[in-house]
Amino acid sequence: MLRPSPAPAPALRSVLAALGSPTAVREARTPALRAAQGPLSPEHPLPVHILGVAGAPGHAPLTRLAGWRFLIRGGDRAIAAADTMLTPDGWSFSHFFEGPYVAATERALLQAEALPGAYQPRLLSVPQLYMLTLWLHAEPEEEGAAAAPPAADLMVPLAPAPPGIAAHRAYRVADLLPVLRTRLAPPPLLGSAASA
Template sequence: MPLHVPPAPAPALRSVLTALGSPTAVREARTPSLRAAQGPASPELPLPVYVLDRITESNPPSSARLTNWRFLVRCGDRAVAAADTMLTPDGWAFSHFFEGPYVKSTERALRQAEALPGSYQPRLLSVPELYMLTLWLHGDHTADTADGTPAADDILVPLAPAPPGIAAHRPHRAAELLPVLALRLTPSRAALLA
C-alpha cells in the first residue's frame, strides 16, 4: 500500500535540521545512539502526533488534538533516534531528541503498513491514560492534518511496548480498538463513582 506521508510544516523541519546541525544540541541530547552515530543524520518520515485525552464509546470516535510532529532521525540505513517539535506562540520549534523502543517499533509498523491494501496517511496517536502509542493509518490520505478524528475504518497499530493484553503490531479498525480501550479505562472511572 502506498503511504502518503503528509508534509511537515516547514518551520518544524527547519528547526530539526538546525538542531541536528548543532553539535551542542546533539551532544547534550539524552540519546547515546545519536551521539555515537557515524556519518550524517537526516530527519525523515515526518508524522503528526495526536493525543487522545478522553476515550469515549460514542459514535463517531473521540477527537484527538495535534500536539507535535515527530521525525525519525536516520543515519545510514536505520533510524537511530527521533526528533519532536512542538507548537509555540511563534510557530513550530524543535523540542527534543529521544530514542527507545518506540523508534524501532514505529519503523516496523510503517513497514507492516506498506503491505496492507489501500492508501493511508500515517499518523501517530497517543493514549496517555494507557501509556500507549499507535500508528494511525488514516483512510483519507488527502486529509488536512488539523483534523484529529479517527474514522471508524481507520487502522490503528499498537506500537511496542503495548499495554498488557493488547498485542503490539496487530492492526485493528479504529471502531474495534477504541471501544476496547474505553472499556479498559471504565473500571477505574467506575471505582471513583462508587
C-alpha cells in the same frame, strides 16, 4: 500504500538546525545519536495526535494535533527521533529521544506499506495507557485538527503495547477504540449503583 503529509517547513528546519548544533546533539539523552558516525537525516515526518480521555457521551474521544515527529536516520536504520511542537512563534524543535518506539515506528511503517489501500500515516498517543499507535488514516487528502478517528481507519499499536493489546497488529478503529475507551473510563465510585 502510504501517502504521508508533508511536515510544516518550520518544523523540518528546526530539526535540521538541532541536528547541526553540536550542543543540541551532545546534550541530548540519546547515546546512539551522540555516538553516530556519518551524516544524520530526519525522515518519515509523522503528525503526532493525542487521544482525549473521553468524548461526549455516546461519541468517540477526540484527537488533537500535538506535534510532528521525525525519525533520525544514521546509516541504514533509525537510531533516534526528534519531536517538534507548536509554539506561539510557530513550529519549533522540542527534543531528541531514543528507545523502543523508534524501531517500532520504523517496523510499523514497513508493515503499513504492504497493506492494500492508501493511508495517511500519523502517530496517535494515548498517554494515560502509555501507548503509541501508528494511525493509518483512510482519507489521505483530509487533514483535521481535532476529530474522532473514523471507524474505517486502522491502528497498529507499537511495541511495547499495553497488556492484552497485540503490538504490530492492524486493528480497525471500530474494534480497538471501544477497548481503549473502556480502559480510559474512570472506575465507578464506591457505593454507586454501578459498583453494587
